[in-house]
Amino acid sequence: xxxxxxxxxxxxxxxxxxxxxxxxxxxxxxxxxxxxxxxxxxxxxxxxxxxxxxxxxxxxxxxxxxxxxxxxxxxxxxxxxxxxxxxxxxxxxxxxxxxxxxxxxxxxxxxxxxxxxxxxxxxxxxxxxxxxxxxxxxxxxxxxxxxxxxxxxxxxxxxxxxxxxxxxxxxxxxxxxxxxxxxxxxxxxxxxxxxxxxxxxxxxxxxxxxxxxxxxxxxxxxxxxxxxxxxxxxxxxxxxxxxxx
Numbered sequence: 001x002x003x004x005x006x007x008x009x010x011x012x013x014x015x016x017x018x019x020x021x022x023x024x025x026x027x028x029x030x031x032x033x034x035x036x037x038x039x040x041x042x043x044x045x046x047x048x049x050x051x052x053x054x055x056x057x058x059x060x061x062x063x064x065x066x067x068x069x070x071x072x073x074x075x076x077x078x079x080x081x082x083x084x085x086x087x088x089x090x091x092x093x094x095x096x097x098x099x100x101x102x103x104x105x106x107x108x109x110x111x112x113x114x115x116x117x118x119x120x121x122x123x124x125x126x127x128x129x130x131x132x133x134x135x136x137x138x139x140x141x142x143x144x145x146x147x148x149x150x151x152x153x154x155x156x157x158x159x160x161x162x163x164x165x166x167x168x169x170x171x172x173x174x175x176x177x178x179x180x181x182x183x184x185x186x187x188x189x190x191x192x193x194x195x196x197x198x199x200x201x202x203x204x205x206x207x208x209x210x211x212x213x214x215x216x217x218x219x220x221x222x223x224x225x226x227x228x229x230x231x232x233x234x235x236x237x238x239x240x241x242x243x244x245x
Contacts, residue, residue, distance in 0.1 A: 022046075022128050022151055024177055024184045025204065027054070028211045029124050029154040030094065030230055031195035032188070034117040036223035040124055041096035041195075042152075043233050044089050045204045052085040054151065056097075057125050058115040059143055061175045062167025066131055066143025070169060071115050073133060073143070079113040080131075091235040096226060119192045121158030121170030126151040141167070150177040153185045156194060160187040183208035191219035201234040 025045065032040040040056075057080035059070040066072060071079040081097065085108050089095070096106045103114050115124070127148045134144035155161050155172060161180070162171040178185040183205075188194050198216030199207070210216055218224070 022048075022052070022054070022149065024149075024151055025182065025208055027126055027152055028186070028208060029126070029152060030211060031096070031224075031226070032117060032124065032154070032156060033193045033223055033226070034119045034122065034157060035192050035221075038099040038115065038117045039097060039226060040117070041094055041226070041229050042126065043207075043230070044091055044093045044095070045207065045233075045235055046091050048085050048089050050085050050088040052088075053128065054083045055080040055112070055127050055131075055148075056083070056115065057081070057127070057131070058117065058122050059125070059131075060123060060167050060169060060172035062141050062173055064145070064173070064176060065137040065141035066145060066175075067140050067167065067169070068133055068137075068143045069140050071113065072131055079115070081115055082110070082112040084109040084111070092233040094230055094232055096229065098226070118170060119157060121156075123153060123155045123172045125153045125175065145175060150175050151184075153178045154188055155186070156188040156190075157192050158190055160190075161185060180212070183212040186212045187214060188217050189214050189219045192221055193224045194219040195224060195229045197230070200230055200232070203236050207233060207235065 027042050027044055029042045057071050059066040059072045083105055099114050104110055127150045129148035131143045131145050131148050133142050158171055161174050163173045166173045174185040194217045196211050196216060197218045198210040
């Protein structure tokens with residue numbers, strides 16, 4: 001703060017906050033329901049300015065390719081589900097999506113196609129950029145993520161990530177850019193509904209690590225009221241730097 005004030009006093013101009021590009025682990029999925037009303041929630045682990053766009057898709061992955069007809073290439077209103085920040089959100093903000101009428105985010109603008117979460121195994125991938133159709137892949141695995149940056153992946157209601165025989169609608173490989181070791185590819189357990197109930201205060205790395213621990217999740221075969229989901233996290237400021245003009 002003293003440095004900022006000193007630079008302004010020198011007449012070097014106003015200080016502007018500049019936001020770097022999103023990166024893996026800048027958010028985490030913290031709840032989902034596959035029974036009753038499909039829904040899920042995620043927490044922003046860094047400040048996200050107005051205009052930030054994040055896509056969410058349930059398409060499974062096999063050998064690096066996404067299954068195109070699984071929420072990405074439906075003939076009517078093709079996916080993915082998209083969130084756009086309308087006012088900017090602070091790190092620690094939890095944002096939920098609830099299907100129904102109207103389908104909406106708890107905060108921000110909605111576009112794209114709503115996911116249908118499977119009770120017998122599914123995943124939610126968050127990413128920026130585009131996953132496009134590419135005939136080079138072998139049908140139905142023609143979703144090319146070369147123009148996308150994967151941010152997070154949550155796998156649930158099955159036995160876990162499967163990079164050997166996965167990719168059969170209810171299981172999935174871990175896509176490039178995400179990993180179990182980095183706590184950006186997480187398995188929440190094998191139940192139909194669940195929410196994270198572990199520590200909600202700490203550094204980004206500690207929060208990601210806690211979320212990746214399945215013992216910190218409450219799971220149920222029955223629908224869970226979103227009122228029980230985590231409401232907010234306390235995250236140390238990260239992901240910003242100062243540019244002086």
